[in-house]
Every structure is written in C-alpha cells, then in structure tokens.
Amino acid sequence: MRWTEGRTEISFDAGSFPAKVGGVDVENPVWLAPLAGITIPPVRSFFRQLGAGLVHTEMVSCAGLVHGSGKTFSMLRTADGERPVVLQLFAADAETLLEGARMALDRSSFEALGINMACPMPKVTRRGAGSGLLERPGIAAAMVKALVPLGLPVWAKIRKPPMTSPMDTLTFSGMLLEAGASHVCIHGRQPSQKYGGMADSSVVLEAARAFPGRIAASGDIFTPGDAKRMLDGGCSAVFVARGAFRDPFLIPAILEGCGFTVDPGHLADSPGSRIDLMISLGERILSEEGEKAAIVLLKRFLSGIFRGLYGASRFRQAVSRSSSWGEMRAALEEWKASPERGEQCDRREASRRDRSSGG
Numbered sequence: 001m002r003w004t005e006g007r008t009e010i011s012f013d014a015g016s017f018p019a020k021v022g023g024v025d026v027e028n029p030v031w032l033a034p035l036a037g038i039t040i041p042p043v044r045s046f047f048r049q050l051g052a053g054l055v056h057t058e059m060v061s062c063a064g065l066v067h068g069s070g071k072t073f074s075m076l077r078t079a080d081g082e083r084p085v086v087l088q089l090f091a092a093d094a095e096t097l098l099e100g101a102r103m104a105l106d107r108s109s110f111e112a113l114g115i116n117m118a119c120p121m122p123k124v125t126r127r128g129a130g131s132g133l134l135e136r137p138g139i140a141a142a143m144v145k146a147l148v149p150l151g152l153p154v155w156a157k158i159r160k161p162p163m164t165s166p167m168d169t170l171t172f173s174g175m176l177l178e179a180g181a182s183h184v185c186i187h188g189r190q191p192s193q194k195y196g197g198m199a200d201s202s203v204v205l206e207a208a209r210a211f212p213g214r215i216a217a218s219g220d221i222f223t224p225g226d227a228k229r230m231l232d233g234g235c236s237a238v239f240v241a242r243g244a245f246r247d248p249f250l251i252p253a254i255l256e257g258c259g260f261t262v263d264p265g266h267l268a269d270s271p272g273s274r275i276d277l278m279i280s281l282g283e284r285i286l287s288e289e290g291e292k293a294a295i296v297l298l299k300r301f302l303s304g305i306f307r308g309l310y311g312a313s314r315f316r317q318a319v320s321r322s323s324s325w326g327e328m329r330a331a332l333e334e335w336k337a338s339p340e341r342g343e344q345c346d347r348r349e350a351s352r353r354d355r356s357s358g359g
C-alpha cells in the first residue's frame with residue numbers, strides 16, 4: 001500500500017488500489033463492518049454492489065458450531081458476488097475457536113478469518129469472549145496462533161482496552177500482529193462505552209502509524225470526511241457500521257470523496273435509481289430470509305434515507321407504518337413516482353408547500 005507523504009500529513013491515494021490488505025485482494029479500503037443481525041448475505045451483496053471493498057459476516061459463535069446449532073450453521077451461507085468476505089468468529093478459548101473455524105471452513109469458503117475481540121455484550125464477555133479478551137492477552141495471542149495454520153489470513157477486531165487490561169491499544173495490537181495476525185481493526189471505544197460517547201480516533205491513528213498498512217479504523221464513520229481523515233492518517237481501511245444504516249449510500253459517497261470511480265446511480269442526485277436498489281434489496285431479503293426480516297431490515301435502512309428531499313419525511317412515515325413488504329414496496333414506488341421527490345428542499349419551503357397542498 002502506498003501513501004504520499006506530504007510535509008505535515010500523509011494523504012490517501014486511491015491510485016494505489018486494487019491492493020492486497022491484510023492478505024486479501026480488495027478494490028478499495030471502504031468496508032462493511034460486521035453487524036450482528038444485519039450483515040446477512042443479501043445485505044452483504046447489496047453493499048458490495050454499492051462498491052464496498054470487502055464485507056464481513058455477522059459474528060458467529062464457535063461454541064454454537066461445535067454444539068451443532070442449525071441457526072449458527074445457517075450464518076455460514078455466502079452469496080454470489082459478495083466476495084471478498086471475512087468470516088468473523090467468536091469464542092472464549094483457542095480450542096473452541098479452532099474447532100469452530102475448521103467446521104466453518106468445511107462448509108463454506110472465506111477470504112479471511114476474523115476474531116471478535118470487541119463485543120462488549122455481557123452474554124459474550126462473561127465467558128471471556130469478545131472484548132473480554134482484551135483482559136486476557138495470552139489467550140488472545142493463542143487464538144491467533146491457533147488459526148494461522150489453517151492457511152487463511154487471520155484478522156482481529158478489538159476495542160480500546162479498558163484501564164484494567166494489562167495492555168494498552170498499541171501493545172495489544174502489536175502483540176496480535178506478532179502472534180501472526182495479518183490485520184487488526186481498532187474500534188476506539190472502551191467496552192464500557194458500548195456505542196455511546198465518541199470513539200477515540202487518536203489511539204487508532206497512533207497504531208496505524210506504528211503498524212503501517214495493518215490497522216483499520218472503526219468508530220463514528222458517518223461522513224466521507226470521517227473516512228478520509230482516518231485513511232489520510234494512515235489507516236489501511238475504514239469499517240462502515242451504523243453509518244451504513246443511517247444512510248445506506250454512505251459507502252459510495254465515501255468512495256467518491258476518496259477519488260474512486262462510482263456508479264452515478266448510487267449517488268445523491270439519482271434518488272430514483274436508489275429507490276430501485278432499495279426495492280431489489282427488499283425483494284432479495286424477502287425471498288431468502290422471509291417477510292419479517294425484509295420489513296425489519298428495510299425499516300432500519302430507510303429510516304434516515306433521502307433527508308433533505310421534498311416529501312422525504314412523509315415517505316419515511318409511510319415506511320415506518322408498513323406492516324408488510326407489499327405496503328413498504330408501495331411506499332417506495334409511490335415516492336419514486338412523485339414528480340417532486342428529487343428536489344432538494346429547505347424545511348420552511350417544504351412546510352409551505354405541504355400547507356398549500358393540504359398535506
């Protein structure tokens with residue numbers, strides 16, 4: 001990977017892609033983060049279609065695989081056109097992790113194996129998994145070492161370790177790389193913060209400078225500027241997480257902001273084509289996962305969409321009231337057919353027009 005050194009900062013260069021990052025060939029460094037309950041195959045394919053350079057599965061329990069849970073095995077499905085995809089696993093010890101990883105690779109193939117050392121949820125941490133591993137660096141290193149012989153790149157996703165951890169962010173990341181990890185993503189929040197407060201980007205940038213090309217950033221990537229700042233600072237990639245469901249078209253906006261070529265139909269001035277993409281996402285979730293999943297996920301993806309366009313808030317209300325995919329699809333089609341929907345509006349102008357049309 002190549003960055004151009006300026007006098008005072010390093011600036012990201014889109015011309016250095018496609019590239020190998022963490023042992024995986026990727027078209028760009030803007031990736032879909034692992035998101036439990038969300039990054040199922042149709043959603044991953046959708047974000048790859050929008051240009052994401054790489055996608056992650058939801059976190060998959062190795063204990064679930066070892067105990068033969070059908071639900072856990074169903075999380076190993078992959079779709080055509082979604083590669084490269086990283087399988088993210090979690091476990092509390094190296095033996096279970098290795099056994100689960102072997103079982104997963106017997107079923108499906110992935111470009112890399114990721115280890116979750118970041119999840120702060122008590123049902124995961126009380127067994128010592130997820131961010132519990134930040135307090136057990138010896139086990140975390142043993143996990144990386146256990147997976148390396150499987151032959152795929154081993155990645156880790158960590159949080160900023162808590163004060164009680166024996167290691168700080170830099171030392172912990174360095175230890176994982178030393179143990180054989182090809183890549184580490186750092187979410188700059190401590191586990192106790194869950195998703196509140198601000199992510200500490202300075203600690204992520206410090207690690208990126210210490211381990212060039214091997215540290216990705218997670219946390220508060222909500223605008224193209226947020227992503228550019230982390231890439232300019234030397235991060236090998238950014239993980240887009242809540243930003244992707246606040247605005248599903250954030251990834252193409254980031255790519256455009258970073259100098260990559262983007263399909264114009266994915267950008268803000270093509271609302272009609274964006275609606276078609278959302279409809280096809282809904283149809284795909286409906287056929288693969290059922291109506292409940294289609295409604296729940298589309299509500300999530302549509303709740304913040306099309307802000308600033310005339311009629312968007314009425315459209316979003318119609319979406320949130322929908323109780324079937326048919327109703328939701330009708331709301332999308334109706335908004336697409338509205339002659340004014342593509343117009344930018346300011347609030348005062350929108351309410352004046354709503355009043356005069358009795359809306």
Ligand SMILES: Cc1cc2nc3c(=O)[nH]c(=O)nc-3n(C[C@H](O)[C@H](O)[C@H](O)COP(=O)(O)O)c2cc1C
Binds near residue numbers: 059195199219239241
């Ligand atoms: C609903 C939800 C599910 C998540 N699931 C996972 C997961 O399965 N594995 C993981 O490593 N992180 C998971 N995360 C954390 C995100 O990948 C990301 O690190 C975090 O949200 C910080 O990024 P953001 O501030 O841009 O949202 C999840 C976050 C959310 C909000």
